Amino acid sequence: MTVKSREIRLKSRPKGMPAAENFELAVTDLPDPADGEILVRNVWMSVDPYMRGRMTDRKSYIPPFQLGKAMEGGAVGEVIASNNPAFSVGDYVVGFDGGWKEYYLSSGRGLMKVDPAMAPLSAYLGVLGMPGMTAYVGLMRIGELKEGDTVLVSAAAGAVGSIACQIARARGCRVIGIAGGEGKCAWLKSELGVDETVDYKAAADFQALQAAFDKACPGGVDVYFENVGGDLLTAALNVMKPFGRIVMCGLISVYNAETPQPGPWNLFHVVAKRLKMQGFIVSDHNDVLPQFTADMAGWLKEGRIKYKETVYEGIEKAPEAFLGLFSGANTGKMLVRLGPDRRE
Amino acid sequence: MTVKSREIRLKSRPKGMPAAENFELAVTDLPDPADGEILVRNVWMSVDPYMRGRMTDRKSYIPPFQLGKAMEGGAVGEVIASNNPAFSVGDYVVGFDGGWKEYYLSSGRGLMKVDPAMAPLSAYLGVLGMPGMTAYVGLMRIGELKEGDTVLVSAAAGAVGSIACQIARARGCRVIGIAGGEGKCAWLKSELGVDETVDYKAAADFQALQAAFDKACPGGVDVYFENVGGDLLTAALNVMKPFGRIVMCGLISVYNAETPQPGPWNLFHVVAKRLKMQGFIVSDHNDVLPQFTADMAGWLKEGRIKYKETVYEGIEKAPEAFLGLFSGANTGKMLVRLGPDRRE
Numbered sequence: 001m002t003v004k005s006r007e008i009r010l011k012s013r014p015k016g017m018p019a020a021e022n023f024e025l026a027v028t029d030l031p032d033p034a035d036g037e038i039l040v041r042n043v044w045m046s047v048d049p050y051m052r053g054r055m056t057d058r059k060s061y062i063p064p065f066q067l068g069k070a071m072e073g074g075a076v077g078e079v080i081a082s083n084n085p086a087f088s089v090g091d092y093v094v095g096f097d098g099g100w101k102e103y104y105l106s107s108g109r110g111l112m113k114v115d116p117a118m119a120p121l122s123a124y125l126g127v128l129g130m131p132g133m134t135a136y137v138g139l140m141r142i143g144e145l146k147e148g149d150t151v152l153v154s155a156a157a158g159a160v161g162s163i164a165c166q167i168a169r170a171r172g173c174r175v176i177g178i179a180g181g182e183g184k185c186a187w188l189k190s191e192l193g194v195d196e197t198v199d200y201k202a203a204a205d206f207q208a209l210q211a212a213f214d215k216a217c218p219g220g221v222d223v224y225f226e227n228v229g230g231d232l233l234t235a236a237l238n239v240m241k242p243f244g245r246i247v248m249c250g251l252i253s254v255y256n257a258e259t260p261q262p263g264p265w266n267l268f269h270v271v272a273k274r275l276k277m278q279g280f281i282v283s284d285h286n287d288v289l290p291q292f293t294a295d296m297a298g299w300l301k302e303g304r305i306k307y308k309e310t311v312y313e314g315i316e317k318a319p320e321a322f323l324g325l326f327s328g329a330n331t332g333k334m335l336v337r338l339g340p341d342r343r344e
Numbered sequence: 345m346t347v348k349s350r351e352i353r354l355k356s357r358p359k360g361m362p363a364a365e366n367f368e369l370a371v372t373d374l375p376d377p378a379d380g381e382i383l384v385r386n387v388w389m390s391v392d393p394y395m396r397g398r399m400t401d402r403k404s405y406i407p408p409f410q411l412g413k414a415m416e417g418g419a420v421g422e423v424i425a426s427n428n429p430a431f432s433v434g435d436y437v438v439g440f441d442g443g444w445k446e447y448y449l450s451s452g453r454g455l456m457k458v459d460p461a462m463a464p465l466s467a468y469l470g471v472l473g474m475p476g477m478t479a480y481v482g483l484m485r486i487g488e489l490k491e492g493d494t495v496l497v498s499a500a501a502g503a504v505g506s507i508a509c510q511i512a513r514a515r516g517c518r519v520i521g522i523a524g525g526e527g528k529c530a531w532l533k534s535e536l537g538v539d540e541t542v543d544y545k546a547a548a549d550f551q552a553l554q555a556a557f558d559k560a561c562p563g564g565v566d567v568y569f570e571n572v573g574g575d576l577l578t579a580a581l582n583v584m585k586p587f588g589r590i591v592m593c594g595l596i597s598v599y600n601a602e603t604p605q606p607g608p609w610n611l612f613h614v615v616a617k618r619l620k621m622q623g624f625i626v627s628d629h630n631d632v633l634p635q636f637t638a639d640m641a642g643w644l645k646e647g648r649i650k651y652k653e654t655v656y657e658g659i660e661k662a663p664e665a666f667l668g669l670f671s672g673a674n675t676g677k678m679l680v681r682l683g684p685d686r687r688e
Contacts, residue, residue, distance in 0.1 A: 250614060261609055264606075272404050276622040278618075278621070
């Protein structure tokens with residue numbers, strides 16, 4: 001028996017902002033799993049900003065997508081056929097390269113079984129998955145978060161940022177969230193318990209943006225969790241306290257730039273204020289996974305961490321979901337539902 | 345009895361590059377030391393790039409110089425009158441605000457006695473003083489230097505850079521020095537034992553500069569000791585190895601800028617390569633002083649650290665010496681000799 005699986009392929013490499021024409025929907029026939037293999041039917045797939053980097057043909061910490069081949073990414077699915085004794089039909093698994101496809105064959109390497117009773121399946125792509133752990137590692141290990149710190153978070157209504165805000169709150173910190181639009185800012189305050197917000201889209205120019213930062217952070221900032229870059233980083237450098245830490249998680253403002261984007265003109269603050277600015281990639285920190293899972297499951301159970309999802313239906317909508325990340329179409333985790341969760 | 349002391353005052357605040365007209369020479373009459381005070385006759389004074397920041401009226405880690413008042417800085421001098429039991433006439437002392445004056449009165453607070461038998465007096469403003477300790481703290485504590493690291497140093501022929509190069513060599517590292525001009529580069533290789541050099545003044549444009557970096561650092565860089573900024577930082581980011589450390593010691597390229605200077609356009613490397621970029625101010629690390637002094641005195645004795653000085657004679661030349669820092673007029677430590685060392 002073969003399975004017809006729809007998948008999204010990289011048709012052409014984008015220059016600047018990606019568009020629908022860079023993707024194409026294709027159908028493949030998957031054979032039965034060979035010896036040692038399993039066949040997974042995806043229920044949820046993730047779209048994440050870092051995938052933009054993989055659409056460009058350059059050397060980085062992760063290889064580029066190949067032209068004409070299916071893209072890859074995080075997905076949660078159900079094992080529907082198994083020739084591997086470590087997996088049984090009916091197991092749910094999460095992995096980092098099965099995404100952008102309805103079904104995939106795998107040796108099982110890199111796949112992790114998930115407990116569908118502990119949390120909704122989609123949570124393993126968000127709050128209990130890579131974005132949640134990114135927020136956790138970034139704040140705890142890179143940001144050296146301490147109780148009482150003032151924490152500033154960019155893209156605060158995004159998948160990582162919204163969790164970072166709440167982890168910092170749960171650890172007794174004052175939290176200022178930067179997001180685009182009144183709706184997101186209101187959600188951050190009313191639902192997530194963020195102390196102050198900056199609506200960067202309401203600032204007409206850099207001066208107005210800086211004024212909003214100054215007003216929201218009158219006592220300065222100990223930890224800046226950076227997902228965006230550009231003017232937000234410049235404004236943040238101006239409000240950092242001496243000995244502050246800047247957690248360099250992502251720079252979405254430059255991912256689509258066609259020409260080099262100049263960095264902050266006030267980098268001298270790094271010297272004068274003795275700042276530490278440090279980049280990280282969450283997969284280097286897998287030793288934290290057990291601690292993260294224990295803490296996060298506890299926080300979820302206690303209701304100290306909430307999450308929101310923005311959901312598109314069907315693999316044909318995956319490019320649209322992905323493109324929406326760059327216009328801020330999501331609040332919380334952006335997901336694509338690829339098929340039914342049979343347990344529902 | 346009063347002592348006539350010549351001093352350099354800040355006459356006006358520079359816009360952009362400072363010039364002779366921003367300084368004025370004045371004479372003051374110093375009375376006998378009051379109870380608890382000492383009178384110091386300076387032998388050497390230091391000029392350092394950080395002083396440019398203090399000429400501008402803005403809040404920073406150290407207060408600005410006051411208009412119409414004498415400037416301040418490091419100096420080594422001889423106690424010639426004492427009303428303080430902790431100091432005797434004939435003691436030599438180094439301090440951080442007695443400079444830019446031939447004589448000064450002090451309560452003794454912040455002054456440290458130096459041993460004129462251990463090293464020439466001027467060394468306490470260079471290799472055994474603040475610049476030497478800056479190189480040491482920057483590499484060891486901020487840069488987490490490890491044996492076998494590849495270390496890149498900007499302003500490598502300067503007071504701090506030339507010591508940083510040699511400390512890294514003494515610790516078994518491969519060292520690449522960036523300096524302006526063939527003479528400095530030749531000195532770095534032949535005298536200081538630097539493995540490779542980049543003559544940034546020989547590069548016609550950024551592309552040529554990057555090519556020189558690529559050629560000098562084919563295996564990448566673990567630790568970049570940054571004194572300059574601008575294009576050098578951009579080029580360095582491109583050659584950093586994953587998990588590299590960028591020691592943010594100074595950014596002389598922006599100190600005289602009249603308009604904001606954009607930072608590096610490739611800051612995303614900080615994320616993708618998991619770099620740590622950290623600023624520091626040496627005076628936060630005074631706990632390292634005993635270890636530094638022991639190590640450095642040993643290295644000097646063994647001949648593993650050499651140093652060079654560029655000397656101007658007389659306080660009236662202090663502004664010229666200071667201005668020379670920004671055109672690279674110095675090799676090694678830039679100093680002004682204010683009076684005789686009576687022991688000579």
